Amino acid sequence: MGYSSDGGPWVGRVLETLLNDERTAPDRATGKAVSGGLWISAGYTGHGMPVxxxxxxxxxxxxxxxxxxxxxxxxxxxxxxRAQAARSAVLPRTLDDLIRQLPAE
Incomplete structure (x- = not known):
């Protein structure tokens, strides 16, 4: 299974900041540098396969x-x-850690 640090799928063109690659091109819509031809649809975290x-x-x-x-x-x-937030995310190591990270009711 593919897990993502924020629990949601990653969808779209892979940005230059996510690569250690020199091959980039500007996105037509935003003008930002992006990978030439690398796209992603992954990280469904086990329960996201219906999407x-x-x-x-x-x-x-x-x-x-x-x-x-x-x-x-x-x-x-x-x-x-989103990539910046994922880099600084602290993933739970135990069930107790996960429970502590859940929002209070």
Whole structure:
């Protein structure tokens, strides 16, 4: 299974900041440097497989330049802000750690 540090899938074009690679190109929509041809739809954290097929369709449409097709939540998109938050995330090592991280009711 593929797990993500924030529990949500990662969907979209892989950004330059996520690579140790020199091959980048500007994104047509944002102008930001992005990987030339690397896209992602992964990290469903075990229970997210029901959304995998639609995320795959969304990525295929993004790759072809279509932005009016299947939409995924913005929180799932691969962005610099999300990558930065993932780098500083503290993952629980035990069940007790996980329970302590849950929001209070």
């Amino acid at each position: 995998a097929a639609r995320c795959g369709v969304a990525v295929a449409q993004m790759m072809s330049g279509r932005h009016d097709g299947v939409q995924v939540p913005k929180q799932w998109m691969a962005t610099d802000g």
